[in-house]
Amino acid sequence: MQQPKIAAVLLAAGTGTRFGGEVAKQYRALGGRTVLRHAAESLAGAVIQPVGDAAAIEVALAGLPHREPVPGGATRQASVRAGLEALAEEAPDIVLIHDGARPFVPAGTLAALLALLETHDGAIPALPVTDTLKRAADGRIAATVPREDLFRAQTPQAFRFATILALHRSAAPGATDDASLLEAAGLSVGLAPGDERNIKITVPEDLDRMERLLRETETGKTETRTGTGFDVHAFAAARPLVLCGVTIPHDQGLAGHSDADVGIHALCDAIYGALAEGDIGRHFPPSDAEWKDADSARFLRHAAGRIAARGGRLVNADVTLICERPKIGPHAATMQARLADLLGTEPARISVKATTTERLGFTGRGEGIAAQAAVAIELPRG
Numbered sequence: 001m002q003q004p005k006i007a008a009v010l011l012a013a014g015t016g017t018r019f020g021g022e023v024a025k026q027y028r029a030l031g032g033r034t035v036l037r038h039a040a041e042s043l044a045g046a047v048i049q050p051v052g053d054a055a056a057i058e059v060a061l062a063g064l065p066h067r068e069p070v071p072g073g074a075t076r077q078a079s080v081r082a083g084l085e086a087l088a089e090e091a092p093d094i095v096l097i098h099d100g101a102r103p104f105v106p107a108g109t110l111a112a113l114l115a116l117l118e119t120h121d122g123a124i125p126a127l128p129v130t131d132t133l134k135r136a137a138d139g140r141i142a143a144t145v146p147r148e149d150l151f152r153a154q155t156p157q158a159f160r161f162a163t164i165l166a167l168h169r170s171a172a173p174g175a176t177d178d179a180s181l182l183e184a185a186g187l188s189v190g191l192a193p194g195d196e197r198n199i200k201i202t203v204p205e206d207l208d209r210m211e212r213l214l215r216e217t218e219t220g221k222t223e224t225r226t227g228t229g230f231d232v233h234a235f236a237a238a239r240p241l242v243l244c245g246v247t248i249p250h251d252q253g254l255a256g257h258s259d260a261d262v263g264i265h266a267l268c269d270a271i272y273g274a275l276a277e278g279d280i281g282r283h284f285p286p287s288d289a290e291w292k293d294a295d296s297a298r299f300l301r302h303a304a305g306r307i308a309a310r311g312g313r314l315v316n317a318d319v320t321l322i323c324e325r326p327k328i329g330p331h332a333a334t335m336q337a338r339l340a341d342l343l344g345t346e347p348a349r350i351s352v353k354a355t356t357t358e359r360l361g362f363t364g365r366g367e368g369i370a371a372q373a374a375v376a377i378e379l380p381r382g
Contacts, residue, residue: 004092004093004094004114005047005092005093005094006045006046006047006092006094006095006114007046007047007048007087007090007092007094007096007161008043008047008048008049008095008096008097009049009051009083009084009096009097009098010036010039010040010043010049010050010066010083010100011052011072011079011080011083011097011100012026012036012050012051012053012056012057012060012069012072013051013052013053013071013079014052014100018202019201019203019204021337021340021341022341023341024056025101025201025202026039026052026060026100026101026201027056027060027344028201028207028344029304029307029308029313029314029345030103030210030211030214030313031211031214031215031311032311032312032378032379032380033311034060034308034344035100035101035103035201035207036057036061036100036101036103037060037061038103038104039098039099039101039105040061040100041064042098042102042103042104043096043098043105043110043156045110046096047065047066047067047087047090048061048064048065048067049066049070049083049086049087050066050069050100051069051070051071051072051079051082051086052069052071052072052100053069053071054068054069054071057069059305067086067087070082070083070085076176077168077171077173077174077175078173080097080168080178081168081169084161084164084165084168091162092161093160093161094114094117094159094160094161095158095159095160095161095164095165096110096113096156096157097155097156097157097158097159097164097178098155098156098157099155101200101201101202102154102155102198102200103199103201103210104197104199104210104213104214105156105198106195106197106198109156109192109193109195109198110156110158112125112192113125113156113157113192114158116191116192117158117160117190119188120189120190121159121160121163121187121188121189122157122158122159122163122164122178122179122182122187122189122190123157123158123159123189123191123192124153124154124155124157124177124179124190124191124192125154125155125156125157125191125193125194125195125198126151126152126153126154126191126194127152127193127194127195127196128150128151128152129147129150129151129152130147131147132144132147133145133146133147133150151191152194153177153179154198154200155177155198155200157178157179159178159182163187164181164182167181167182167185168181171184197213204346207346208346211313222379222380222381223378223380224315224376224378224379225274225275225312225376225378225379226274226374226375226377227269227271227272227273227274227275227374227377228269228270228372228373228374228375229265229266229268229269229270229272229273229279229371229372229373229374230266230269230370230371230373231262231265231266231370231371232262232362232368232369232370232371233254233255233260233262233368233369234254234255234362234367234368235252235253235254235255235366235368235369236254236260237253239252239253239254239255239260240253240259241253241254242254242259242260243261243263243321243331243335243369244261244264244267244319244321244335244338244352245263245264245296245300245335245338245342246334248331249326250325250326254368254369255368256286257286257292257293258286258291258292258293258294258295258296258299259293259294259296260296261296262321262369262370263321263335263339263352263373264296264297264299264300264339264342265280265296265371266319266371266372266373267300267303267317267319267339267371267373267375268280268283268302268303269373270317270373270374270375271303271304271306271307271314271375271377272303272306274375274376274377275306275307275310275312275377275379280299283302284299300339300342300343301342304342304343304344308344310379310380311379311380312377312378312379312380314343314345314349314376315349315375315376315377315378316349316350316375316376317343317349317350317351317373317374317375318351318353318374318375319339319350319351319352319353319371319372320354320355320371320372320373321352321353321369321370321371322354322355322356322357322363322370322371322372323354323363323366323368323369324359324363324364324366325366327354328353328354329354332352332353332354335352336350336351336352339352
């Protein structure tokens, strides 16, 4: 019997406003890979059609077979249709529609969905509601909602391709999931068992929970590496002062080939050291004109990418800025958040602090700023 041709629309167009930060949740690091890559790898055997920002998707899915990404729409419904239309010429038999922010699809889920499609027009994984439900009005309970026969829908959702494409083409705006289009048309949608581990990353706490779940399955397969970094730059007139990715009001900047961000430079060296991949000068030689006045954020993104490429994850980073002036304390929280964004992690894993040398040495004389950094990185055992 000929096997059905299966494709998957992988949704990565969301901005993740509830998650916060500059990096969208689907591109956050999780166990050494992005959330989106985990989601794509969970769709093994399907031809993947990504929907979203092409440049970001290509980085996240590098080396993983997939079709050319297509831009998303203003709504989830519009993004799904864009993915379906991109597959129309190829016309698979079955299409899976999956949230790029759901990194873990349990073993057996896809097989259960495909089995249901033999007798239904669509199929979704779902969990029964176990909590008591209340309807509210004006801040008070108005009624208790019976929870019998109520389920929480998950993805991937599976459909016969021709059916779901036709329904999307004729649907009015407002659908929150794809199975609802079949329901409205009177078609049958089967329920496969859902799984509590099939988490949709929405807020930072979800990412923490998923990290814990991954660690539980990987116990004994990783090792923790530490690295340290140190850097120093002299003060220079007529330059902005950039520290840990944040421009600080001051009467002088720092001298250097790039923007001379001493905090990021020390942090990059700590990361490269933990990975045994040299130092920042090896990756971004000061003799190369390309890096003249460069934003050091590019260097830290590269260092974060090297962690991901090795299948690792940043456990924590600690940066100490050493100077008499300017005062670092008022800016430390902003620096912490900026470094977390660049590293694709949460601020709770980043520390930024400052100290002085009691007016001793070149920093004590106000001639420049030094920085030291330490990191811990979890890597797969070689």
